[in-house]
C-alpha cells in the first residue's frame with residue numbers, strides 16, 4: 001500500500017556498504033537500519049544489486065533507490081561518448097549550431113574493436129599524437145594503457161582477443177570493448193604534477209531534469225612529476241591520477257593522501273590567473289556537467305523512486321579548458337584521510353536532505369546544505385557573482401555547509 005513518511009516516522013534504510021555512506025545514514029536522526037529485503041524506505045545499492053533486484057521490485061510511493069534503471073547510458077565510457085556525439089549531431093540537425101559547438105568538452109574517442117578502421121585513419125592523420133585505451137567496464141585505472149604507435153595497439157588487440165576467446169571462452173563478438181581516446185598531452189600542472197577533479201552532481205529527476213551540484217569536491221594528484229617522454233608512457237603513476245593507482249606508488253603519503261579540496265584549487269587558480277579566469281573555468285565545468293545530463297535526458301528511464309549521485313571526473317589543460325573524462329555511478333565513498341571523510345560524510349548527509357525522505361522541504365529551495373539547485377526544467381537563476389554579471393550562478397567551489405564548521409567562509413563566487 002502506498003504511504004508517505006511524516007517528520008516523526010522512522011526511515012528504514014539498507015546498504016551493504018560499510019564506509020562513509022553507512023556512517024552518514026547511521027548518523028541521521030530518526031533513521032534506522034533494516035535487513036528486510038522488502039520493507040525498507042531507502043536503499044543505497046551497488047550496481048550488482050541493481051542488476052539483480054531492481055526489475056523484480058514493485059516500489060511503494062515512499063521508497064527511494066540511488067540509481068536510475070539504465071544509469072550506464074552516462075556512466076559506461078562508450079555509451080557516454082555515444083550519447084554526447086548523438087546530442088551534438090541532433091543540435092546541428094536542428095540548426096542550433098552554437099549550442100552544438102559547445103559539445104567539445106570530451107576528447108576525440110573511438111570505440112574498439114568496432115571503430116578500429118576509422119580510428120586507424122584518424123591516427124594516421126596525426127601520427128605523433130598519444131592515445132589512451134580504456135576498457136569500457138572497468139574502474140580504478142585497471143586495463144588502461146597509453147600508446148603512440150599503432151603497433152602497440154595491434155599487439156594489444158591481438159592479445160586481448162586471444163585472452164578473451166581462449167582464456168574466457170568468449171565468442172569473437174563478445175570480446176571486451178575498449179575506447180581509444182585522444183590523450184590530453186598538456187594537462188594543467190601544479191608543482192609539476194598532473195591532477196583531475198572529482199565533482200559531485202545529484203539528479204533527483206530526469207523528467208523534468210533536476211540537477212543539484214555540490215559546492216565542494218577535490219583534485220586527485222599524481223605523486224610523480226608529469227612527463228610526456230616516450231620512455232615514461234608505460235608509467236601509470238605519472239599518467240593516471242586514480243587514487244587506487246597512486247596508493248601503489250612508492251612515495252604515497254597515507255596521512256596526507258593525494259587530494260586537494262576544490263576550494264584550495266580555486267584559490268590557487270585565482271592567485272595565478274585572477275578571479276575572472278578561475279570563475280570562467282568553474283562555470284565551464286558546471287556547464288559541461290549540465291550538458292552531459294541533457295545529452296542523456298531522453299534515453300534515461302525516469303522513475304520517481306530513483307535518484308543518482310554522480311562522481312564527475314574532469315581534467316583541466318594548460319589553456320584552462322575543462323575536459324570531461326568520465327562519470328561514475330558509484331563514486332568511491334571510502335575515505336583516505338580525515339579531511340576526505342568529513343567531506344564525504346557531509347556531502348552524503350546533505351544529499352539525504354535533498355532527497356528529503358522526511359518531507360521537510362517546501363519545494364522552493366535553491367540551496368540545501370552544500371548542494372545548489374542548478375537546473376530545474378531549465379537553468380536556475382540566482383544571485384549573480386560580482387564581476388561576472390554575464391554568467392549564470394557559480395556554485396562550484398563556494399563553501400559547502402559542512403566545511404563551515406571547521407573552516408573560514410569562502411564564498412568564492414562572491415569575491
Ligand SMILES: Nc1ncnc2c1ncn2[C@@H]1O[C@H](COP(=O)(O)OP(=O)(O)OP(=O)(O)O)[C@@H](O)[C@H]1O
Nearest residue numbers: 107138139140141142181182183184240241242326
Ligand atoms: N583522455 C585522457 N587524457 C589524459 N588523461 C586521461 C585521459 N583519460 C583518462 N586519463 C587519466 O586516467 C585516469 C583514469 O581514467 P578513467 O577515470 O577514465 O578510468 P577508470 O579506470 O574508470 O577510473 P575510475 O576509477 O575513476 O572510474 C584519469 O583519472 C586521468 O588521470
